[in-house]
Amino acid sequence: MSEYAIIAQLAINSILFGSMYGIAAIGLSLIFGTMRIVFLAQGTVIIFFAYIAYWLLTLAGIDPYLSLFIVVPFAALLGIGFYYSIFKEAAALEDRNVSLLIAVGLMFLMENMMMVFWKPDPRAVVTPYTSWVFSPFGTSIQFTRLIALVLAVLATLVVWLFLKRTRIGTAVRAASEDMVSTTLMGINPNMVNAVAFALGIGMAGAAGIGVATVYSFDPMFGFAFSLKALIALALGGIGNVWGALLGGIILGFIESFATYYVGSGWTDAISFGVFLLVLSFMPQGLFGSKVSKA
Amino acid sequence: MANQLLEVKGIAVSYGDIRALWDVSLTVEEGAIVALLGANGAGKTTLLKTVSGLIRAQKGEILLEGRSTGHLSPQQIVDRGIVHAPEGRRLFSTLTVMENLRLGAYIRRARPLFGQSLDRVFTLFPVLKDRREQKAGSLSGGEQQMLAIGRALMSQPKLLMLDEPSLGLSPILVRRIFELIKTLNDQKMTILLVEQNVNQALKVAQQAYVLKTGRIVMSGPAADLLANEEVRHAYIGEHGGHT
Numbered sequence: 072m073s074e075y076a077i078i079a080q081l082a083i084n085s086i087l088f089g090s091m092y093g094i095a096a097i098g099l100s101l102i103f104g105t106m107r108i109v110f111l112a113q114g115t116v117i118i119f120f121a122y123i124a125y126w127l128l129t130l131a132g133i134d135p136y137l138s139l140f141i142v143v144p145f146a147a148l149l150g151i152g153f154y155y156s157i158f159k160e161a162a163a164l165e166d167r168n169v170s171l172l173i174a175v176g177l178m179f180l181m182e183n184m185m186m187v188f189w190k191p192d193p194r195a196v197v198t199p200y201t202s203w204v205f206s207p208f209g210t211s212i213q214f215t216r217l218i219a220l221v222l223a224v225l226a227t228l229v230v231w232l233f234l235k236r237t238r239i240g241t242a243v244r245a246a247s248e249d250m251v252s253t254t255l256m257g258i259n260p261n262m263v264n265a266v267a268f269a270l271g272i273g274m275a276g277a278a279g280i281g282v283a284t285v286y287s288f289d290p291m292f293g294f295a296f297s298l299k300a301l302i303a304l305a306l307g308g309i310g311n312v313w314g315a316l317l318g319g320i321i322l323g324f325i326e327s328f329a330t331y332y333v334g335s336g337w338t339d340a341i342s343f344g345v346f347l348l349v350l351s352f353m354p355q356g357l358f359g360s361k362v363s364k365a
Numbered sequence: 366m367a368n369q370l371l372e373v374k375g376i377a378v379s380y381g382d383i384r385a386l387w388d389v390s391l392t393v394e395e396g397a398i399v400a401l402l403g404a405n406g407a408g409k410t411t412l413l414k415t416v417s418g419l420i421r422a423q424k425g426e427i428l429l430e431g432r433s434t435g436h437l438s439p440q441q442i443v444d445r446g447i448v449h450a451p452e453g454r455r456l457f458s459t460l461t462v463m464e465n466l467r468l469g470a471y472i473r474r475a476r477p478l479f480g481q482s483l484d485r486v487f488t489l490f491p492v493l494k495d496r497r498e499q500k501a502g503s504l505s506g507g508e509q510q511m512l513a514i515g516r517a518l519m520s521q522p523k524l525l526m527l528d529e530p531s532l533g534l535s536p537i538l539v540r541r542i543f544e545l546i547k548t549l550n551d552q553k554m555t556i557l558l559v560e561q562n563v564n565q566a567l568k569v570a571q572q573a574y575v576l577k578t579g580r581i582v583m584s585g586p587a588a589d590l591l592a593n594e595e596v597r598h599a600y601i602g603e604h605g606g607h608t
Contacts, residue, residue: 257443
């Protein structure tokens with residue numbers, strides 16, 4: 072393989088891997104926007120939906136891409152359920168740590184429940200198209216990874232349109248900027264938070280299908296995924312859905328190239344090194360327009 | 366005698382152990398401008414926040430058109446007709462002027478009147494019409510204050526509460542803002558005005574209250590307070606260097 076072909080292949084891998092981090096990061100960004108917490112359970116929730124897709128396939132014979140139409144609406148409803156059942160009271164408190172701890176608690180609860188239901192050994196969703204590969208210009212592109220990218224872009228587009236074009240979406244953007252001022256408009260903060268959760272967990276549903284079709288996964292895989300999403304979010308900047316998606320893709324580039332040129336043992340260290348550098352020197356992210364100063 | 370639009374009766378408010386308001390009573394007649402004066406930390410903003418439902422009073426009651434609002438959420442209070450344009454404007458700076466105005470008309474009662482409300486705001490503040498697709502954060506200080514007032518008007522309020530609308534503006538713009546307050550009042554808008562610019566506030570208001578460390582220490586017709594040496598001494602002198 073020529074050097075150019077290798078670089079082309081690495082770039083393709085970066086975009087395909089990175090888009091999954093990107094949609095996870097969008098979920099974090101949406102929930103952070105109104106709740107002001109890093110929803111550390113996001114990765115675990117994604118893995119939970121990957122298991123749901125696995126179950127729908129193995130128990131009910133429903134194709135993972137078809138199950139999108141079940142999983143995403145269910146995920147959005149679950150997001151609303153999460154908010155009203157466990158976050159609502161804490162959301163009213165000035166101290167954000169309580170909400171953050173609830174997210175951590177939810178993560179551990181779900182991890183352990185998944186251990187009980189699905190055991191710690193890795194699972195994979197295998198379909199006839201799992202092994203399909205395209206080979207344009209001497210590179211190779213796995214069909215499921217390509218669909219995952221398309222899924223990520225479509226999900227981002229839907230969320231972006233919702234935030235831009237709908238009344239409630241505009242209220243969510245307003246609340247991400249100033250919840251008190253939003254309240255003074257006669258907008259219920261619980262409604263806005265619940266919508267942010269519906270969008271964020273809905274994104275986790277889409278991401279879960281993407282992950283299920285591409286990776287083999289186990290219950291503990293989620294936390295690492297949350298951390299990757301956090302890096303993507305820092306790169307992309309909070310409050311910008313396209314920035315978060317792009318942040319994920321940039322993380323994909325960092326990982327692919329670091330693995331190939333430096334060594335796979337260094338990949339995570341380099342990713343987190345970049346994470347710290349960006350947060351220290353460009354806290355608004357690479358694409359964020361502004362961060363309000365305290 | 367005109368109708369009492371807002372009656373605050375003996376309210377007490379604390380933040381944890383710290384008492385911010387003690388037995389505060391105040392009345393706003395329909396169609397009036399009532400000025401609420403006092404130094405920084407006197408409790409003016411706390412009083413507005415209590416009326417708009419952001420904070421709950423531990424004692425006393427608040428009546429709008431004779432009906433208690435004490436148990437209502439901020440949403441229900443906006444719906445009942447009290448709108449609070451907060452100190453520092455607190456616009457949604459990454460949203461456009463139009464989006465800010467749309468959110469001002471978010472409550473169900475205001476939605477069918479959106480076109481009419483928008484006409485009123487654009488007539489009062491033609492500059493906002495020219496800037497309607499611009500981000501609120503890109504407006505000048507004066508334009509931002511106009512948008513803050515315009516956004517509040519979009520909810521079709523009965524009572525407009527303005528917290529320091531002249532804060533941070535140049536003397537020319539301060540005068541314009543007070544002219545606008547007068548114009549709004551001429552159009553029958555009832556206004557509760559919190560100001561540090563005592564002189565100007567007393568000139569537009571009919572009634573005034575002075576808060577000092579959480580208590581009403583003086584009240585009466587604005588003209589009387591304007592003539593009162595004590596008020597001028599205590600508050601106008603202090604205000605001099607205010608920017």
